[in-house]
Amino acid sequence: MYIMGIGLVFAGGFGIEQLERVLESPWQRPAADSKGIFSYQVDLAAIRDKGVLKGLRRSDKFSKMSVLAAADAVSCSGLGGLDGKRTGLILATAFGPHVTTFGFLDDILDYGDANVSPSKFSNSVHNAAASYIAESLNIQGPTLTITNFMTSFHSALQLARLWLDSGSCDYVLAGVADQYGEVLRYVYDNKLMPAPDGMIRPFNLNPAYQVPGEGAVFFLLCKEPGGKILCKVGTISIGDDGADGGKTSDVSIIDTDGMLPDESPYRASFSDSPLAAYSPLFGSMMIGSAFNCAVGALMLKRQEYYANPVWENPHGLKLLDKTGASGIESIRCIRYDCNREKAVIYLNKG
Amino acid sequence: MKESVLITGVGVISAAGGNLAESLDSLADGRRNAGQVTLFQTPLDRPVFEVAQIPDKFLMEGRRTAGLAMCAVDEALRNARLEGVLSALRVGVCMGTTVASQLNDIDFYSTFRREGSAPLTAVERYLDGNLASFIAKRIGANGPKMTVVNACSSGTDAIGVALSWLRGGLCDIAIAGGADELNRVPYCGFNSLGIVSHEMCAPFDRDRRGLNLGEGAGVLILETMNSARRRGITSGLQLTGYGSAADAYHLTAPRPDGAGLKKAIARALDESGIEPSIASGKISFINAHGTATHDNDKVEGRVILELFGKGIKMVSTKGCTGHTLGAAGGIEAVFAAAGLRAGWVPGTTGFKTFDEEIGISPVSGKTAISGAYALSTSLAFGGNNSVIVLRTTD
Numbered sequence: 001m002y003i004m005g006i007g008l009v010f011a012g013g014f015g016i017e018q019l020e021r022v023l024e025s026p027w028q029r030p031a032a033d034s035k036g037i038f039s040y041q042v043d044l045a046a047i048r049d050k051g052v053l054k055g056l057r058r059s060d061k062f063s064k065m066s067v068l069a070a071a072d073a074v075s076c077s078g079l080g081g082l083d084g085k086r087t088g089l090i091l092a093t094a095f096g097p098h099v100t101t102f103g104f105l106d107d108i109l110d111y112g113d114a115n116v117s118p119s120k121f122s123n124s125v126h127n128a129a130a131s132y133i134a135e136s137l138n139i140q141g142p143t144l145t146i147t148n149f150m151t152s153f154h155s156a157l158q159l160a161r162l163w164l165d166s167g168s169c170d171y172v173l174a175g176v177a178d179q180y181g182e183v184l185r186y187v188y189d190n191k192l193m194p195a196p197d198g199m200i201r202p203f204n205l206n207p208a209y210q211v212p213g214e215g216a217v218f219f220l221l222c223k224e225p226g227g228k229i230l231c232k233v234g235t236i237s238i239g240d241d242g243a244d245g246g247k248t249s250d251v252s253i254i255d256t257d258g259m260l261p262d263e264s265p266y267r268a269s270f271s272d273s274p275l276a277a278y279s280p281l282f283g284s285m286m287i288g289s290a291f292n293c294a295v296g297a298l299m300l301k302r303q304e305y306y307a308n309p310v311w312e313n314p315h316g317l318k319l320l321d322k323t324g325a326s327g328i329e330s331i332r333c334i335r336y337d338c339n340r341e342k343a344v345i346y347l348n349k350g
Numbered sequence: 351m352k353e354s355v356l357i358t359g360v361g362v363i364s365a366a367g368g369n370l371a372e373s374l375d376s377l378a379d380g381r382r383n384a385g386q387v388t389l390f391q392t393p394l395d396r397p398v399f400e401v402a403q404i405p406d407k408f409l410m411e412g413r414r415t416a417g418l419a420m421c422a423v424d425e426a427l428r429n430a431r432l433e434g435v436l437s438a439l440r441v442g443v444c445m446g447t448t449v450a451s452q453l454n455d456i457d458f459y460s461t462f463r464r465e466g467s468a469p470l471t472a473v474e475r476y477l478d479g480n481l482a483s484f485i486a487k488r489i490g491a492n493g494p495k496m497t498v499v500n501a502c503s504s505g506t507d508a509i510g511v512a513l514s515w516l517r518g519g520l521c522d523i524a525i526a527g528g529a530d531e532l533n534r535v536p537y538c539g540f541n542s543l544g545i546v547s548h549e550m551c552a553p554f555d556r557d558r559r560g561l562n563l564g565e566g567a568g569v570l571i572l573e574t575m576n577s578a579r580r581r582g583i584t585s586g587l588q589l590t591g592y593g594s595a596a597d598a599y600h601l602t603a604p605r606p607d608g609a610g611l612k613k614a615i616a617r618a619l620d621e622s623g624i625e626p627s628i629a630s631g632k633i634s635f636i637n638a639h640g641t642a643t644h645d646n647d648k649v650e651g652r653v654i655l656e657l658f659g660k661g662i663k664m665v666s667t668k669g670c671t672g673h674t675l676g677a678a679g680g681i682e683a684v685f686a687a688a689g690l691r692a693g694w695v696p697g698t699t700g701f702k703t704f705d706e707e708i709g710i711s712p713v714s715g716k717t718a719i720s721g722a723y724a725l726s727t728s729l730a731f732g733g734n735n736s737v738i739v740l741r742t743t744d
Contacts, residue, residue, distance in 0.1 A: 089596070096499065098453055104539065105459045113392045113538045121539030122602050122731075126451055126499035131732035134596040140613065142594035143734050144507055145499045147451050149480055155496050159511060162518040166352070168617075183453070183462060187473050238494065 001161045002350055003219050003230045004079065004171075006294050007072025009065045010215035010282050011040035014047050015072055020298060022281055024323060027309035029198045030211055030283065038198030040213035040283030041180050044068075052136060058119055059132055062097035066129035066177040067136050069216035073173060074137060077220045078228050081137070088141040088169035089130055090160055092152035092176045094286035096126040096145075099181040129177060141169050150259065150337035151238050152176060153290040154345060157219075158236045164223040175218030176287035188212050188284070192261055200284060201312045202256040202277030203319065205266065210258025213283015217290045219297075225350060231300035234330070234346030244344045249273050249332035251305070251320055253292045257284040265336045269344075273332070276320040280310040289335045289345070296331040296347045303328055303349075351623025354741065355516045357587040358523075358573045359430025361422035362684040364566030364671040365399035369425050374688060377670050377696035378716050382550060384562060384672065389414075390534045396546045399564030399672030400532055412475045414565075415450040416484050418677070419529035422567035422684075423485055426525065430571040431583060439577070442493035442521035443486040444512040445569075446504025446528035447676040450481045451497060454535045481529060493521035498676075502639070503594075503730035504528050505568060505679025509738055510592030512572050522577035527680025529567035536675065537563055543602065545643045551673075553640035553666035553698050554647045554712045556705035561641045564672020568680030570687065586744035587687050590723070591624075593617025597733030604645055604729055608653035611727065611735040615657060618737040624723065630658040634721030635695045637686040639729045640666025640712065641673050642700065646729055651708035665713045669699030679728045683738060686726040690742040694718050 007015065011030060012022040030040045044053075044064055052071040056064055070089075074082060101124040107116035122128060127145040134143050142163065148155045153176050160172040188194070188210055195201070195209035221233070237244050250273055256263045257279030282291040299306060307323045333345045360370060365383040367373035376383065384397045401418065408417040408424070427433050455472035462468040478484070482495040494515055498508040505528025512526035540546050540563060547560035572589055595613035597605035604611075616626060624632050636658070639650055654664055667685050674681055689695045698712035722743070728736045 095453065096451060101452055101454050101535075102459060104535065105454060105456055106463070108456065108535070108538055109460055109463070113394050113534070114541070116538050116542045118539070118542040118544070121536075121542055124452075124539070125501055125731055126448070127501050127730070127732040127734065128601060130500075131596075131601050131734075134598040134733065135600070138598050140596050140598050140610065142507075142510075142736075143500075143596035143732075144511070144594075147480065147497050147499050148483070148495065149477070155494070158494070158520070159496070159514065162514040162520075166514060166517065168514075183459070186462065186467065187470065190470060191473075239492070 001164055001233045002222050002225045003233060003297050004222050004228065005073040005077025005220040006230060006297060007069040007076055008217035008294055009042050009068045011042055011213060012281055016076055016298065023306040027280055032198060038211045039180055040211060042215055056132055060097055060100045060123045062177060062179045063129040063132045065216040066091060067132050069175060070133045070173055070218040071137060073218035073220045083138050085171055086141055086169050087139045087171040087173060088163050089134060089139050089143040090156040090172065090174040091130040091145045092156040092287060093147055094149050094152055094178050095184065097124055097128060098184065099179050100124040102183055150286045150335060151343045153287055154236060154238050154343040157345060160221050172221045173218055174221055175216060176290040177216035178214055178285050178287050180212050180214035185212055192258055199310060200257055200280045201310060202279055203313050203317055205264050206262045208256065208258040208260055208263040210284035213285045215282060217294050229350040230297045231350045232348040234348045236345050238343045239341040249330040250328045251276055251331045253296050253331060253333045255289050255292055255335040257288050259284050259286055260336065260338060265340045269334050269342060274318050274320040276308050278309060289333060293333050293345055296333055300328055300331060300347055300349050352621045353517050354588040354590045355513060356573045356575060356578050356585045357570050357589055357687055358578055358583050358585045359426040359571030360684045360687055361425030361429060362568045362681055363401060363418055363421045364674060364681055365401055365564055366670045368403060370688060377667060380697055380699040382670055382699060384550060389532055392534060394541055396541060396548060397550060397562050398532055399562060401565055412472060413479055414531035415447060415529050416479060418531060418565065418567040419445060419481060419485055420488060422569040423525060426569040426571045437490040439523055440493050440521045441491040442512060442515050442524040443482045443491050444496045444508040444524060444526045445481045445485060446498040446508040446679060447481045447530055448499065448501060448504060449530050449533045450479060451499040456534065500734055501731040502675055502678055503728035503734045503736040504676035506728040506736040506738055507594060509570060509683055510594060510736060513589055513592050516572055516574050522574050524572045525569060526572055527569035528677040530565055530674055530676040532563055532565040550700055551642035551669060552700040553642040553668055554651055554705065554708060555701045556703040558642045558647060560643055562672040564674045566671060566674045566677045566681050568677060568684040570683055586742050587691060588741045588743065589738060590741045591618040591621030591739040594736040599733050602731060604649045606649060608649045610733060611650065611653045611729060614735040614737045618739045622739040630662055632721060633658060633723050633725055634719040635663040635665060635689060635724050637682045637726040638664050638666050639727050640668055642668065648708055650729060651710050655710040660710055663695060663713050663717060663719055665695045666698045667696065682726045686724045686740050690724050690740055
């Protein structure tokens with residue numbers, strides 16, 4: 001399975017070129033609100049090309065981010081569009097459009113059961129974003145929204161491969177989206193360790209510091225490379241250590257972002273290859289693996305390492321320490337969930 | 351034609367009954383165990399189909415959907431002779447839901463809104479309650495897990511995903527279906543959309559006035575031929591195909607020409623090795639989505655008429671279960687499997703008057719069927735259409 005295009009929306013901006021600029025720049029502390037609370041939030045107003053959002057005026061931020069990223073992935077692929085192409089769509093999310101859901105609960109609490117907004121309800125349904133993507137990009141294949149918390153993205157990628165291998169689809173647009181919100185912030189801060197200075201320290205491991213993030217990233221996938229590709233997706237394993245055993249890679253990207261209170265389990269998967277973690281560019285998210293995979297794919301395409309954005313290294317780990325050209329064959333992206341189950345995605349040079 | 355998998359067990363719970371035998375009795379008699387909401391306080395008075403009783407061993411505080419799901423899973427595992435042996439097998443769990451995927455606890459949110467903080471009990475239940483993961487943990491399944499949140503087609507899509515896992519070699523056995531509880535949030539939401547009936551629902555009827563919400567769970571045990579052979583299990587029921595297609599049209603309205611549903615049916619038939627031109631002769635019945643909303647029944651009925659002709663036996667079982675949202679595809683897959691095995695389908699409870707705009711009537715009384723194949727269709731909010739094809743080899 002190959003990645004033909006990547007589209008993303010994150011606190012640092014929009015699109016793969018912007019991601020590259022952010023990767024090549026010194027790390028910047030995320031914005032803080034008036035109470036000094038840090039978060040990585042997407043500024044949709046700053047996105048100049050609003051063409052794709054034309055038909056989405058009544059949709060919420062979750063759906064808008066999803067549509068922008070999905071459309072950007074198609075644009076990045078150079079495919080020109082998906083009209084008439086046998087394309088499937090898989091949107092993976094940990095929490096779905098929860099901000100809209102709470103808005104709908106506001107309606108119930110403020111106005112009573114009989115006076116709620118149908119539009120808020122429609123947009124609060126988990127698969128609303130996928131519906132908007134299908135409508136915007138004219139995707140008429142299987143369209144699925146799934147949620148598996150921390151392994152949502154891995155499950156989506158695994159299913160995309162099955163759809164492509166079985167011939168059900170010629171292309172699959174698979175991606176993730178999650179949104180920041182006050183309730184989620186409260187939950188995070190009470191269950192996990194907030195970073196007091198806004199800095200996620202991916203190599204601290206314990207305690208692990210989080211700064212909530214939001215965004216969406218999509219990958220346009222195909223079975224055989226017919227044109228431009230970014231990289232190949234190799235083994236995807238979820239909860240199966242055997243599938244990851246004995247494999248080597250040039251870099252290991254770890255999803256340490258403070259979403260586990262103690263990220264020490266990651267130590268078990270460290271190998272001789274240097275470690276990288278890009279969560280300080282995106283924020284802490286259960287779907288963060290997809291953002292790290294986007295960086296991995298970009299490295300393989302450009303054949304260029306991107307140094308870690310945050311350097312603190314209290315355990316003396318071997319870290320990816322420089323940005324620059326290099327021959328890269330393989331990247332291993334690793335995520336542990338709260339049950340200490342490991343999920344791994346290998347990305348290989350295309 | 352793609353590889354078929356066996357259906358080696360089924361389990362179901364809804365207002366129609368706490369297991370398959372009770373459910374079939376209700377369906378055969380056209381019994382409607384509906385009434386006013388008792389599960390939560392609401393000033394709305396639309397009739398609903400609540401499950402009368404969840405067995406004590408599956409009652410869990412704040413986890414009604416999981417309780418319903420476990421009830422159906424338990425019956426299906428017993429049916430498939432899989433109790434207590436799962437840890438030694440490669441077993442996946444794929445479940446569809448809507449309510450269990452949302453952090454929508456009104457008490458928690460109301461306290462948080464008022465006080466800026468709230469006890470996290472409801473949140474912890476939610477974080478620990480991803481439906482597929484929860485079930486897998488409870489029964490010791492160690493294969494792939496996925497919770498599908500595709501609105502009203504979630505259950506059918508979960509079965510389709512499980513089929514692709516089995517064909518792709520990710521597991522040998524898959525527990526697949528859907529579960530949803532009756533909950534105040536979608537009850538208010540569906541009412542706000544103006545598609546909930548004040549009366550008992552009447553699928554495909556000329557005078558239909560909307561859906562009634564329900565709750566429940568339906569689960570299939572899907573198994574590769576090799577796995578069943580190794581376990582010494584036989585089954586005369588198979589899942590032969592799955593098709594899914596998006597309307598790419600509108601968030602809440604189905605595409606008027608039914609193009610997405612037609613594509614989904616075509617894909618499911620193709621996977622089953624059934625030529626569309628001879629499909630009407632091979633399909634013994636269709637368990638239709640048939641929600642009793644004006645738009646769904648019009649589009650779905652017309653597509654079925656166009657593709658299969660007036661003689662096709664079409665039934666909606668929602669007159670006895672209500673619309674169970676994410677559970678519907680699972681429950682109706684169980685009913686379709688049971689119908690194929692038993693050689694009859696129930697009538698469409700609530701249907702009385704032919705609708706010329708649709709052009710086809712559903713089966714209106716308990717009816718004998720013959721033929722090897724059945725379809726179960728699901729049309730979802732968001733414009734997704736999903737279809738499975740089941741087969742009996744008996």
